[in-house]
Every structure is written in structure tokens, then in C-alpha cells.
Amino acid sequence: MFPALTQIGRRRALQGSAAAFVAFGLLLWWLLPLGESSPDGKVVFSTGTRTGVYQLYGQLLEEALDKDMPRLDVDLRPSEGSLENVERVATGQADFTIAAADAVEKYKDAGGRGADLLRGCARLYDDYVHVVVPRKSSVRSIAELRGLRVAVGQPGSGVRLIADHVLGAAGIDPKKDIRPVSAGIADATDMLKAGEIDAFFWSGGLPTTAVSDLSDSFDIQLVPIEADLVAKLHKPGTGSSYYRSALMPADAYHRAQDGIAVPTVAVANLLVTRAGTDATLTEGVTRTVINSRDRIGEEVHAAQRVDLRTAIYTDPLDLHGGAQRYYRSVKP
Secondary structure, three states, rough: OOHHHHHHHHHHHHHHHHOOOOOOHHHHHHHHHOOOOOOEEEEEEOOOOOOHHHHHHHHHHHHHHHHOOOOEEEEEEEEOHHHHHHHHHHHHOOEEEEHHHHHHHHHHHHHOHHHHHEEEEEEEEEEEEEEEEEHHHHHOOOOHHOEEEOOOOOOEEEEHHHHHHHHHHHHOOEEEEEEEEOOHHHHHHHHOOOOOHHHHHHHHEEOOOOHHHHHHHHOOEEEEOOOOHHHOOOOOOOOOOOOOEEEEEOOOOHHHEEEEEEEEEEEEEEEEEEOOOOOOHHHHHHHHHOOOOOHHHHHOOHHHHHOOOOOOOOOOOOHHHHHHHHHHHOOO
């Protein structure tokens, strides 16, 4: 009697173990991508100036990628901005970057090396053009910058590109009609405080920490860029079709704006890669960008604008196949 009971118990135990093993296997199959593992290796991400929004966004995205793809080694490389970023990715010096749509357009139109290999992953957030002068300045329009010392960004930066366009639309030759200073946001704020320049251009997400810090320690104002000037930027050869009229919100830089919204120019930023970048990697990076919006947005407020519904619009670039795969996977 007892041996029979023992044998039955053993059979039931084995059956239970087998069932548990099958259930565990099904759970793993459901949780893990079929036939795929987390991408590994090293990727280079070209960011921007050390005090700009691109750099901070890149640092926060690196943290998010480390959680989502722990086998991936992300190497952040500072740059002068959009134009340099686009060239780095197009020529294989970087795998991913952030760049403004006008800089991508310029590189493609100029037939830059590897331009045909550029692909988009996501539309991120808009950059807003800042034209900053001391509060005591009499400058109230772009045309009134004529003859002044103006920091227009470093060569290779998106700031330099858009500054040249805005000045040109106002009838100012950026090489002859102002005293141009090659300085980016990292130096321009201190130069303005020291009286070494009269104004500076900056194009970045809102708010840009360097401008906020300047506003807290020095009285500044923002020069408006009116809608009629933006309309001139849309004419062939004078600017870019990717510029749009925008209002810098009244609370972007409260002390500098006195609670008043400032007319300006905005341009979309894109997450950019190359056609040959691994599809699984690109799908994963795109997913992390979208899913980490709120986390990154706590420190980079502009990132709160990342929206799944508009992220697929990466003109002037076609979507990378891996990014397409991600958007299909989350389509309702």
C-alpha cells in the first residue's frame, strides 16, 4: 500500500514540475524578444556644446539607454552643434545625433559626403532662436544690430546657420554689416556680462540653462523676430522651409521677459542616424527616446514636447527601417 502511494506521489510531483517548467518557458517567451537579445557594442552619440540642451539631453538619454540596453556602451561626443553633428553621422564618425532640420536640409542640398545615407529616427522638440542683449540696450529689432558686436555661434553650429539666415532676412550682411564674433553659448553669456559683445544669437530648447543662469545674474532682454521677417526666411535661397513663426512663452525666462511672450523663429530637432545602422539597435534607441520622454523632460523641459503622434515626421529625412519597425509595433 505505502509503496504504491509513494509511486503515485512521485508521478504527481514530476507532472507538477513539468507543468511549472512549461509555464516558466512560456513566461520567458512572452517577456523576451523572439530570436533577439539586447544590442551590445559601442555607439557614438554626437551631442553639442557643453552648456547647451543637446549635451544635457544626451546625458539623460545615455542613462535611459543604460537601463533599457545594459550591454550597450554609449560614447557621448560634444560638438559645436547641428552642422557638425550632421556631418559626423553622414561620414561615419558618429552613429546617432540630434540636429535641427535646417542643418540637415543644408547638408543635403550641398551634396555633403554621405548625405544620401542619413536617416531619421524621431522628431524630438523645437529649437527657439534667442537674440539676447543687455536690458539697457536700445536694440528692439534685428535690423538694429547693424554695426554692433554680435556673437553668431561657432563655425559648424546650427546657431551660426540660423543667425546668418535671420540677419540676411533683415537686410544685414553677417560678414560686413555687423562685427561678428565666433562664440557659442558657453562663452557668449560671460562676454555679454563683461561688455565684450553687444548681443548674441542662440538656438536651443526652452529653457536653455545658460540663458536662465545669465538672466538670474544679469539684466537682459530678448529681441523679437517678427512674423514678417520669418516670412522672408521661407523665400528660396534666404533661409529654410523648416522655419516657423513661434512665440517664446512668457515664462521661459521670466525676469528677461516681464511676463510677455516674445515672437521668434522655431525649427524642429531630429534624432538622426545612418541607413546602415543596425535595425534592432535603431528600434531600441527610438523606443527609449519615446518612453523616456517624461523622465528626461523633468530636466530638459523641451523634451516634454516629444510626441509619438508627430515623432514619425522626420522631414527632410526618410525614416530608418528600425524606427519604422518601432512605430508599427506601437500603432493602435
